[in-house]
Amino acid sequence: MASASLQERARALTPPALPTLVRAWLPVLVLGGLTLLLHFVVGPAVGPYYSKLLMDIGINVILAVSLNIVNGFTGQFSIGHAGFMAVGGYTAGMVTYYGGLSLWGSSLPQGGFLGPGELLFALSCLLGGLAAAGLGYIVGLPSLRLRGDYLALVTLGFGEIVRVLVQQTDDVLFSAEELAAVPVWTLPTKVGGALGFTGLPFYTSLFWVYLFVSLTLLVAFRLKASSHGRAYLSVREDEIAAEAMGIPTTRIKVRAFVLAAAFAGIAGALFAHEVGTTLNPRELGFQKSFEAVIMVVLGGMGSISGAGLAAVVITLLPEALRSVADYRMVVYALALVVMMLVRPQGLLGLHELWDLPLVRRLLRRGGGAR
Numbered sequence: 001m002a003s004a005s006l007q008e009r010a011r012a013l014t015p016p017a018l019p020t021l022v023r024a025w026l027p028v029l030v031l032g033g034l035t036l037l038l039h040f041v042v043g044p045a046v047g048p049y050y051s052k053l054l055m056d057i058g059i060n061v062i063l064a065v066s067l068n069i070v071n072g073f074t075g076q077f078s079i080g081h082a083g084f085m086a087v088g089g090y091t092a093g094m095v096t097y098y099g100g101l102s103l104w105g106s107s108l109p110q111g112g113f114l115g116p117g118e119l120l121f122a123l124s125c126l127l128g129g130l131a132a133a134g135l136g137y138i139v140g141l142p143s144l145r146l147r148g149d150y151l152a153l154v155t156l157g158f159g160e161i162v163r164v165l166v167q168q169t170d171d172v173l174f175s176a177e178e179l180a181a182v183p184v185w186t187l188p189t190k191v192g193g194a195l196g197f198t199g200l201p202f203y204t205s206l207f208w209v210y211l212f213v214s215l216t217l218l219v220a221f222r223l224k225a226s227s228h229g230r231a232y233l234s235v236r237e238d239e240i241a242a243e244a245m246g247i248p249t250t251r252i253k254v255r256a257f258v259l260a261a262a263f264a265g266i267a268g269a270l271f272a273h274e275v276g277t278t279l280n281p282r283e284l285g286f287q288k289s290f291e292a293v294i295m296v297v298l299g300g301m302g303s304i305s306g307a308g309l310a311a312v313v314i315t316l317l318p319e320a321l322r323s324v325a326d327y328r329m330v331v332y333a334l335a336l337v338v339m340m341l342v343r344p345q346g347l348l349g350l351h352e353l354w355d356l357p358l359v360r361r362l363l364r365r366g367g368g369a370r
Contacts, residue, residue: 027218027221028214028218031210031214031217031218032211032214034210034214035206035207035210035211035213035214036207038054038206038207038210039205039206039207039210042054042206043205043206048275051206052274052275053315053316053319054206054209055204055205055206055209055270055274056274056315057311057312057315057316058206058209058210058212058213058270059209059267059270059271059274060267060291060292060295060311060312060314060315061213061216061217061307061308061311061312062212062213062216062263062264062266062267062270063081063085063263063264063267063292063295063311064292064295064296064299064307064308064310064311065216065217065220065263065304065307065308065311066081066216066259066260066261066262066263066264066267067081067260067264067292067293067295067296067307068220068296068299068301068302068303068304068307069220069223069232069256069259069260069263070253070256070257070260071293071296071301072236072296072300072301072302072303072307072350073223073224073229073232073233073236073256073302074232074235074236074252074253074256075235075236075237075239075301076147076151076253076256076257077148077149077151077152077155078151078152078155078257078260079152079155079156079159079286079289079290079293080154080155080156080157080158080159080160080286080289081155081159081260081264081288081289081292081293082159082264082284082285082286082288082289082292083155083158083159083160083161083162083163083284083289084132084135084136084260084261084264084265084268085132085264085265085267085268085271085284085288086159086162086163086166086268086281086284087128087131087132087135087162087265087268088125088128088129088131088132088264088265088266088267088268088269089128089265089268089269089271089272089279089284090166090188090191090197090268090272090279091124091127091128091131091132091265091269092121092124092125092127092128092268092269092272092273093124093191093197093200093269093272093273093279094187094188094191095120095123095124095127095128096117096120096121096124096200096201096203096273097173097197097199097200097201098174098179098187099120099124100117100120100201101174101175101176101179102176102179102180103116103120105176106176107199107200107201108201109201109202109203110201113207117201117203118203118208121201121203121204121208121273122208124269125208125212125266125269125270126266128265128266128268128269129262129263129265129266129269130262130265131265132261132262132264132265132266132268133258133259133261133262133265135261136257136258136260136261136262137254137257137258137261139154139155139158139257140253140254140257140258140261141254143155143158145250147239156286156289159285159286159289160285160286162281162284163281163282163284163285166191166193166281167193167194167281168193169188169189169190169191169192169193170189170190170191170193171192171193171194171195172190173190173191173192173197173198173199174187174190192279192280194281194282195280196278196279196280196281197272197278197279197280198278200272200273200279201273202273202274202275203273204270204271204273204274204275208270209270212263212266212267212270216263216266217304217308219259219263220304221304223259224304231247231252232252232256233302233350234247235247235249235252235253236302268284271284287329291314294310294314294335294336295307295310295311295314296310296346297336297339297340297346298310298313298314298335298336298339298346298347299311299346299347299348300345300346300347300348300349300350300351301345301346301349301350302349302350303346303347303348303349303350303351303352304352305348305352305353305354306346306347306348306349306351306352306353309347309348309353310346310347317331
């Protein structure tokens with residue numbers, strides 16, 4: 001009788017299956033619907049210029065949120081994030097360029113929306129993310145035992161090593177005839193060198209960019225709200241206390257580093273196949289890493305929505321300052337200095353946009369109105 005009553009009480013406390021399932025999948029459905037809306041409605045309505053601007057915003061959101069997993073969640077300081085972006089971009093570029101030559105004899109885009117070429121591109125994005133994650137594990141396992149400035153120097157050195165190695169590759173690409181006679185492991189030796197990887201098919205679209213933005217945001221938000229995310233944040237707040245509570249801090253930091261590198265690699269793959277872009281190692285050097293750090297710091301170390309909001313601002317700022325483009329980095333530096341003096345924790349700190357009192361009041365009024 002006692003066990004039966006306990007079972008009845010457990011059933012009473014268990015939430016209904018259907019509402020739980022709806023709450024779990026609602027963010028996925030909403031983000032998927034917004035992705036399709038952007039691709040099929042907003043993109044054709046605003047034209048190619050603003051579509052490219054929206055794609056740049058999405059790529060920067062992925063880059064900023066991924067770096068926030070390391071710098072914001074675990075409190076590390078990585079300043080070589082563009083190196084992982086370069087690894088993902090060049091890996092994906094090799095898959096689509098040389099894969100297109102092998103399959104169709106041409107590197108031009110094949111098929112329409114979700115055609116064979118775009119499926120190859122989706123595969124290349126995932127392979128680019130995996131390559132960056134693997135390299136992130138190799139770099140992160142020994143280096144994340146370091147802290148503070150020492151870790152920053154290691155990650156900076158890694159980013160510069162990647163850039164210099166890519167610049168040393170051959171600038172003459174394999175042709176379709178040569179490709180049939182060379183081993184696969186020789187492909188990374190011919191990816192454009194200092195002149196850049198040219199001839200990549202333009203597969204990046206609003207659909208693919210915001211599909212991966214949705215994936216990045218879902219993973220980041222659910223990670224932050226999970227027990228694993230709380231372990232990440234405990235390492236950030238007090239690493240010694242976290243170790244005393246039995247949290248494997250080195251393993252946690254390596255996991256964060258690998259996850260962040262994977263999403264940076266996907267951002268690099270999207271950047272490589274964007275219209276009007278030549279994958280050049282100079283564009284994925286320290287300046288790109290510095291821009292990502294600015295996005296995270298301005299948005300708030302640990303705030304996912306803050307990092308996304310800062311990515312939008314940093315992307316649109318050059319367009320607003322096009323008349324004084326030579327002083328863009330000066331404006332970035334001034335914004336960073338002012339933010340550190342006025343609000344050291346960033347725009348949102350560790351909180352999210354909906355945690356602000358004003359937004360809470362608006363949401364409460366909206367709920368009451370219904």
